[in-house]
Amino acid sequence: MITLASDFGSAYPAAMKGVLLQRTDARLVDIAHDLPRQDVRAAAFWCRETLPHFPPAVHLVVVDPGVGTERDALVVRVGDHALVGPDNGVLLPAARRIAKWDDDEPAIECFVYEYDDPVSTTFHGRDVFAPMAAAVHEVGVGAVESLDGVAPVDRFSPSASPTSVVDCRFPEATVDHDTATARGEVLVVDDFGNAITNVPGSFLGGREGETVNVNDVSAAVATAFADVAPGERLVTVGSHGYVECDVNRDRGDEAFGLVPGDEVVLAG
Amino acid sequence: MITLASDFGSAYPAAMKGVLLQRTDARLVDIAHDLPRQDVRAAAFWCRETLPHFPPAVHLVVVDPGVGTERDALVVRVGDHALVGPDNGVLLPAARRIAKWDDDEPAIECFVYEYDDPVSTTFHGRDVFAPMAAAVHEVGVGAVESLDGVAPVDRFSPSASPTSVVDCRFPEATVDHDTATARGEVLVVDDFGNAITNVPGSFLGGREGETVNVNDVSAAVATAFADVAPGERLVTVGSHGYVECDVNRDRGDEAFGLVPGDEVVLAG
Amino acid sequence: MITLASDFGSAYPAAMKGVLLQRTDARLVDIAHDLPRQDVRAAAFWCRETLPHFPPAVHLVVVDPGVGTERDALVVRVGDHALVGPDNGVLLPAARRIAKWDDDEPAIECFVYEYDDPVSTTFHGRDVFAPMAAAVHEVGVGAVESLDGVAPVDRFSPSASPTSVVDCRFPEATVDHDTATARGEVLVVDDFGNAITNVPGSFLGGREGETVNVNDVSAAVATAFADVAPGERLVTVGSHGYVECDVNRDRGDEAFGLVPGDEVVLAG
Structure with a gap:
């Protein structure tokens, strides 16, 4: 599977x-x-939220603003999965979560591969990464190092940092339980317009039915969209485990005035 | 197949x-x-227009404004097909059409299933419905009732109404042949901008080349988009069997000023 | 494969x-x-840029402004590939490239097929072309002529023109090497906003790091988006082999003021 x-x-x-x-x-x-x-960063987020649900597979991920520059091409192996894409960090959050969900918590192994001058300088998805993903699939994830031009460059535990490949980490929110305040940021906005923050869902624990302020905008703490009237703001624990700023049947990003990267202060 | x-x-x-x-x-x-x-309603429409074309399959349908509330989770069996999704009516128009296209016109059998507290309150597609669809596929559509937590709740003929699950019916247009007038509404607007009404296509029978008024806006009765010049309005019998309000190479909804739910009066 | x-x-x-x-x-x-x-024309372009990458397959292509009119329905066979769609030229550029990439450079063979009155006059993708694509797949590309209602109508070498089916050719740019000037047009704009012209990439050969004027708008000649700062214009040889007018991390079509069909004059 690819x-x-x-x-x-x-x-x-x-x-x-x-x-x-x-x-x-x-x-x-x-x-x-x-x-x-x-x-x-957004691509790394969505890959982390989707790829670990899959059975062992080769995951081809091409979000590559550095295409055509000197950035390396990577295969990241984690257990029975392999991720193929540019060395810009996009593969690592998914790799860490795949490792974390595996009982053995396998190491994350990174390989660079040398590629011939590709046909294009702007479409390495077609000319570099797709052929590599197919090669990894055909040789088998366990035998990546047997492929021509592939060389190991890094190996680290999921909780550690790499030494020679580019990492991607999401910022962490700070939660002050004494003042019931959390300070974080909007990680991404999904296609529904839900503004997904990095504040852990546990911040809302036990507050269902109360209200909180999001940057001084008040919203109900809810467990379901339909807990509030259509068009009303709510904050809830989203499917990612983070606090989301949503609107029932409308866009939360617009109602709260939030875009990815914005600071959010949640106060009880 | 799912x-x-x-x-x-x-x-x-x-x-x-x-x-x-x-x-x-x-x-x-x-x-x-x-x-x-x-x-x-729109989701039910598009499922009815697409799913019955498939060979026997499990159809996972998740349009679920009530996610996280008390609404039930359903499996609807009709012949060799099963539909899996929320109990909000979205599954029934497709089920009725599947039954109608089957020579045996099988009954529509509804099952609720009890699910454990899912991981999330907002993404039952991932946490409830997808696992259920996989389970139905693996046990086989004919053996749905053998799954743990599954209980029959309703059974009715395609032309009847359910007694204990939520139904979804599309409004019916009224056609007055004496005055050559039809009164209906816009069911959906498709990605081309075609405004698809609930007026039966037969209303236009034999009028090709004439004009009709749609809420007092005049349009040619045509059998093909290209029967009128680019940018010109037309009404035609769409692929769904209903009268559509279209524009050749442009959007009908804008040219006629129509959105889903709008009343349309067609007059000869 | 279809x-x-x-x-x-x-x-x-x-x-x-x-x-x-x-x-x-x-x-x-x-x-x-x-x-x-x-x-x-745009559909023919994208089919030419994608379909020849595939192994032998039946390619169903339905961009069909003439649906419901007298235009023919075609099967185009080229080597082990078959293309199925309307006789409006949309299939031919891909067929020519498939032939060109094949060592044998096979002839392009066109067949019309008679279809019964379809269910709809507006959705031949569902009612005419999909059943035909399935029939071609099942009988095998080599045996197209054995299908009922199928008749050969044309056969020509990839560099020649058809005599009885509708062709589609992209305009060719003119390059004057003495004045380092190319005159062409925008063929398509892709989803990134890159304006893809018909000027051969070779026009930019050896000019990396210089600037050129595109209709009097200056831009750097680059081999990678990241060679210029975010928001800056560049021209590069795109993955299609043509000169593209792009912006690093933004839309080239807007920055250059170009839409498909616009004339572009590139001057050194």
């Missing part, structure tokens, strides 16, 4: 699929191809 | 696919994941 | 998939369903 995630929009992912299917009969599963453009 | 339909936009459906593929090797087929947000 | 490309947006392609899967177990691969609406 999963595909990119910010390529329409048609370009099909060229990658053609290249893959020239080389493998693997099942292909689309994750998303409209990830926020050239936004490595 | 089909997937939702209003989840991007990335969230991939989490469902991961959950499914952890549990089954079934072929997965996307119906659409950009169904109008939390619009049960 | 690939699917259309301008149908959401949900309608699912009806085609249901029809296909009633008739075949073939692997289905989506190319794109949000091709520019009813824009035959």
